[in-house]
Amino acid sequence: xxxLSGRAAIVGIGATDFSKESGRSELQLSCEATLAALADAxxxxxxxxxxxxxxxxxxxxxxxxxxxGIGELRFFSRISYGGGAACATxxxxxxxxxxxxxxxxxxxxGFNERSGQRYGQVQNWAASQVNTNGLDNAWTYPHxxxxxxxxxxxxxxxxxEAYGATSEDFGRVAVADRRHAASxxxxxxxxxxxxxxxxxxxxxxxxxxxxxxxxxxxxxxxALVIVSAERAADLPNPPAYVAAAAQxxxxxxxxxxxxxxxxxxxxxxxxxxxxxxxQSGLGPSEIPTAILYDHFTPYVLMQLEELGFCGRGxxxxxxxxxxxxxxxxxxxxxxxxxxxxxxxxGMNGIAEAVRQVRGNxxxxxxxxxxxxxxxxxxxxxxxxxxxxx
Amino acid sequence: xxxxxxxxxALMQRVDTMMSRGETAPRLARDPVNLxxxxxxxxxxxxxxxxxxxxxxxxRLHGGPVAxxxxxxxxxxxxxxxxxxxxxxxxGTMQLLDEAGFTSVLGTNCDQTYARHLHxxxxxxxxxxxxxxxxxxxxxxxxxxxxTTRSTWRVGDEEVATMMFRVLKFKxxxxxxxxxxxxxxxxxxxxxxWEGTAAGELRIQSCGSCDALRHPPGPMCPRCHASNRGYxxxxxxxVLHSFTVHHAPQLPGRxxxxxxxxxxxxxxxxxxxxxxxxxxxxxxxGDPVAVAFECIDDDLTLPVWELDVPRPGLxxxxxxxxxxxxxxxxxxxxxxxxxVVAGALATRDFQDVHHDRDLAIARGSKDIxxxxxxxxxxxxxxxxxxxxxxxxxxxxxxxRLGAPAYPGDTMxxxxxxxxxxxxxxxxxxxxxxxVGDHVTAxxxxxxxxxxxx
Numbered sequence: 001x002x003x004l005s006g007r008a009a010i011v012g013i014g015a016t017d018f019s020k021e022s023g024r025s026e027l028q029l030s031c032e033a034t035l036a037a038l039a040d041a042x043x044x045x046x047x048x049x050x051x052x053x054x055x056x057x058x059x060x061x062x063x064x065x066x067x068x069g070i071g072e073l074r075f076f077s078r079i080s081y082g083g084g085a086a087c088a089t090x091x092x093x094x095x096x097x098x099x100x101x102x103x104x105x106x107x108x109x110g111f112n113e114r115s116g117q118r119y120g121q122v123q124n125w126a127a128s129q130v131n132t133n134g135l136d137n138a139w140t141y142p143h144x145x146x147x148x149x150x151x152x153x154x155x156x157x158x159x160x161e162a163y164g165a166t167s168e169d170f171g172r173v174a175v176a177d178r179r180h181a182a183s184x185x186x187x188x189x190x191x192x193x194x195x196x197x198x199x200x201x202x203x204x205x206x207x208x209x210x211x212x213x214x215x216x217x218x219x220x221x222x223a224l225v226i227v228s229a230e231r232a233a234d235l236p237n238p239p240a241y242v243a244a245a246a247q248x249x250x251x252x253x254x255x256x257x258x259x260x261x262x263x264x265x266x267x268x269x270x271x272x273x274x275x276x277x278x279q280s281g282l283g284p285s286e287i288p289t290a291i292l293y294d295h296f297t298p299y300v301l302m303q304l305e306e307l308g309f310c311g312r313g314x315x316x317x318x319x320x321x322x323x324x325x326x327x328x329x330x331x332x333x334x335x336x337x338x339x340x341x342x343x344x345x346g347m348n349g350i351a352e353a354v355r356q357v358r359g360n361x362x363x364x365x366x367x368x369x370x371x372x373x374x375x376x377x378x379x380x381x382x383x384x385x386x387x388x389x
Numbered sequence: 390x391x392x393x394x395x396x397x398x399a400l401m402q403r404v405d406t407m408m409s410r411g412e413t414a415p416r417l418a419r420d421p422v423n424l425x426x427x428x429x430x431x432x433x434x435x436x437x438x439x440x441x442x443x444x445x446x447x448x449r450l451h452g453g454p455v456a457x458x459x460x461x462x463x464x465x466x467x468x469x470x471x472x473x474x475x476x477x478x479x480x481g482t483m484q485l486l487d488e489a490g491f492t493s494v495l496g497t498n499c500d501q502t503y504a505r506h507l508h509x510x511x512x513x514x515x516x517x518x519x520x521x522x523x524x525x526x527x528x529x530x531x532x533x534x535x536x537t538t539r540s541t542w543r544v545g546d547e548e549v550a551t552m553m554f555r556v557l558k559f560k561x562x563x564x565x566x567x568x569x570x571x572x573x574x575x576x577x578x579x580x581x582x583w584e585g586t587a588a589g590e591l592r593i594q595s596c597g598s599c600d601a602l603r604h605p606p607g608p609m610c611p612r613c614h615a616s617n618r619g620y621x622x623x624x625x626x627x628v629l630h631s632f633t634v635h636h637a638p639q640l641p642g643r644x645x646x647x648x649x650x651x652x653x654x655x656x657x658x659x660x661x662x663x664x665x666x667x668x669x670x671x672x673x674x675g676d677p678v679a680v681a682f683e684c685i686d687d688d689l690t691l692p693v694w695e696l697d698v699p700r701p702g703l704x705x706x707x708x709x710x711x712x713x714x715x716x717x718x719x720x721x722x723x724x725x726x727x728x729v730v731a732g733a734l735a736t737r738d739f740q741d742v743h744h745d746r747d748l749a750i751a752r753g754s755k756d757i758x759x760x761x762x763x764x765x766x767x768x769x770x771x772x773x774x775x776x777x778x779x780x781x782x783x784x785x786x787x788x789r790l791g792a793p794a795y796p797g798d799t800m801x802x803x804x805x806x807x808x809x810x811x812x813x814x815x816x817x818x819x820x821x822x823x824v825g826d827h828v829t830a831x832x833x834x835x836x837x838x839x840x841x842x
Contacts, residue, residue: 138573153633
């Protein structure tokens, strides 16, 4: 156990509808989700004194505070590196409330990522920014490697060669996610499961990645309310305690293109995993269900290995018999994941982990006493273990 | 086919009607086989074979000059006369596909056989039938239909030559402006790399203190923290560590799909770069690659990577010691405007893209380009000169056409003997221009004795 473990909890979750065209501004989406999360927590906007979001979010903390009449803020913070920020927003909030820097912190993320700026397209701004990230991208973008799918495909191809994994192995992740989404009314792909044959028939996006290996592009917002363990005891919902909260950056780390280290896999999530186990005192065998960030299916296999759920190169066997589906050894992404529910940069996965801990998820895993959640990998990333009281 | 009223089914129905007509009635050549046209052709192609001229060799072997086999089609070319017979199947199919919105045309295959030499005074006739129309297919130049016709030339009732001719009739894909490629962000730490590519050098940063090599570069050596640094010029080879073929979404300045590789350099660093190969090339991890430089404009030159193995049929002469492959000496031919125009006119091919630069550019070409009959003549000349015996005779020539040959290009012919016995020799020929193979051909030559008069 360490200084942060068990000292903070997520006590409220809120979300907008998940769609391809929200019809409203990103700021409005974030405000709606924040209000919903506060209502779920039994708190008022006036109780909030801290806000955390992603560096990529287009709605500033002060804008959200203004819209909701929050008033003064004592704590505000933003985390960089795209989807890698998700669990780190909760870590920031947990550190703030555990130390008394703030009392009630909301972590939010809202965007029109389908009807507005689509992350699946080439982001020329990323190559033209005048900073070290822009300089880093000079080694990929001008050469034609400039979409998230293509950068992952480069790693996936190497992974397949090294361990004998196949496109079908990646497809099993999509099948599991879509099975879970099919029974989740909030999911965009509610009622629309897929088969492995559907996956294999989907068009190539960045060979070896097919369309159904790639997460959706979504409009929507999610907010989470974090308070100290003491405060959580007085609130209506069962607290989802933060048993561990970690960030991780690997050796010779780049954003989506860490191609210059010996192993071009996702070592950054290994850093997060080791820290999660250290803080929580738990091990992989003690985790009944997990939310593994699924922007691209190959990364789910690699995460299972980096986190120690199986050995290196063994994820294809680990998932082969339905282990990651409901009823399996380690059901993952029970909400449908970002392939099935929505792509809200991982924040919807944290909300699902809270529901699992509370015991009221639509695809509830029996006795989900601990849930591991990861943020976007391929970039500096983060993770959480949430626990029942 | 959004911009036309003729959909695939309607198109194929009319194609079926045309195919059901079978062979056209014989059409006589405008002129008999004649010396002036032969001489014009010889001047354009430069074929030195004495049997095509008034020489003692010609007289001894054939009783006088004969026409080069590659001229078979020349005799029945339409020339400048815009009139076409009502049921010409190739012309009719081209019109049909124009109507369906497939407005551009590209020759892809031309397989000819020659039963004997033609003599001045003989007058050939041609019959043609539409063999197949296959499509729509997605190709490197755009979506289109492959149209195949078969023609036969006769003198009286005697069959003297045949041809299978295939063209791709296509909708040109939108032109891609490579200058729209995403520009690299640069600063004082990375300028040396881009200055290197512009100078044709692939530079790797080296530490001025501990000599460690590093890519991507940066201002401080992670090993010894020295900030004095230089560079070494990479050998320019590598091995593919991984790669991806990007199919979607659209990329600025590039035509999809794009293959991008991650290359392990022998110097111990890795680099990302575009992999250049034929569209259907299957890359594999571990493939050896070599760097090339693509100048986008004055501000940007990109290192790109090509497969670093000799292509089959292009084995350089020095490798002969290792195997029994018999190769022809390479022949480098400067492609000039004069060659292209003289060849077009000598073969009586008056398509504007072969002689009128303004019209060629207006049609979307970068310049006039060589016509197929000139290419055929040059392939025959290359093989004929190598055989070196005026009594030998080309009996068939199967051409597959690739990159266009423009004025200013150097065309390099190479050849490999694929079969040889006492009666004939079969040679595979590649004629390449800087952007790729212009022509690959299999030429069969009957050796001396067969036809001595």
